[in-house]
Amino acid sequence: MSDQTVTVRFFARLREELGTDRETLPCEPGQTAGNLLEQLSSRGGAWAQLTGDQPVMIAVNQAMAKPATPVQPGDEVAFFPPVTGG
Amino acid sequence: MEEVRIGEADFDPAAEYESLRDSGSGTGAIATFTGLVRDSGDLQGVTGLYLEHYPGMTEQVISDLIRQARERWDVRRVKVIHRVGTLRLSDQIVFVGVASAHRGDAFAVCQFLMDVLKTSAPFWKKELTESGEHWVAQKDSDLAVGGRWEG
Numbered sequence: 413m414s415d416q417t418v419t420v421r422f423f424a425r426l427r428e429e430l431g432t433d434r435e436t437l438p439c440e441p442g443q444t445a446g447n448l449l450e451q452l453s454s455r456g457g458a459w460a461q462l463t464g465d466q467p468v469m470i471a472v473n474q475a476m477a478k479p480a481t482p483v484q485p486g487d488e489v490a491f492f493p494p495v496t497g498g
Numbered sequence: 499m500e501e502v503r504i505g506e507a508d509f510d511p512a513a514e515y516e517s518l519r520d521s522g523s524g525t526g527a528i529a530t531f532t533g534l535v536r537d538s539g540d541l542q543g544v545t546g547l548y549l550e551h552y553p554g555m556t557e558q559v560i561s562d563l564i565r566q567a568r569e570r571w572d573v574r575r576v577k578v579i580h581r582v583g584t585l586r587l588s589d590q591i592v593f594v595g596v597a598s599a600h601r602g603d604a605f606a607v608c609q610f611l612m613d614v615l616k617t618s619a620p621f622w623k624k625e626l627t628e629s630g631e632h633w634v635a636q637k638d639s640d641l642a643v644g645g646r647w648e649g
Binding site: 421471475 | 533549550551552554555558559580591592612615616617618619620621622623624633634635636640
């Protein structure tokens with residue numbers, strides 16, 4: 413079904429280095445935020461850093477999440493570097 | 499009463515202070531903090547900052563921190579303002595103001611909100627210099643002071 417997707421967003425250094433701020437990905441049943449990270453990382457190049465040495469923070473529907481957090485169709489998942497505001 | 503404001507516009511601490519002061523006769527203390535753009539950070543010779551955020555999530559995270567503060571301390575009125583976009587040296591970045599019955603709670607809430615905002619609100623700073631740009635790395639020292647409020 414065409415609506416079985418999630419929106420993935422990238423911010424700051426990741427947004428710049430991946431060259432995109434969002435994309436739509438298919439969402440399989442039982443998927444987690446960590447599965448999405450691995451899927452994106454397997455593209456190689458700049459994408460490989462998503463599972464590299466530098467920490468990547470995760471939000472699901474604008475709340476802080478973990479790799480094990482489940483992802484449902486329609487969710488918004490964000491990946492970003494550790495935050496540096498204030 | 500708008501408690502959280504994120505945007506490119508500058509702010510007037512004097513006006514924010516007056517708004518905090520107008521929080522009822524139970525208010526006996528107001529603490530405020532203002533953060534400014536400094537000329538050195540990860541790099542020397544910083545000429546400005548670019549600040550990015552995650553619209554929507556930022557406001558939710560800060561509103562949740564304010565809710566936590568209200569559970570732990572006396573808070574009569576609170577205001578958090580954070581700017582985004584391109585800022586120059588000595589520009590104001592962030593304002594936290596707290597009106598409380600007593601100074602201990604006012605100081606504590608002000609420090610709690612700043613410390614935990616730095617490690618949990620989705621903002622990212624990029625330092626601008628004459629020779630290039632650099633996304634600021636998260637500091638272990640910031641994580642340590644953010645963590646001391648847990649539990």
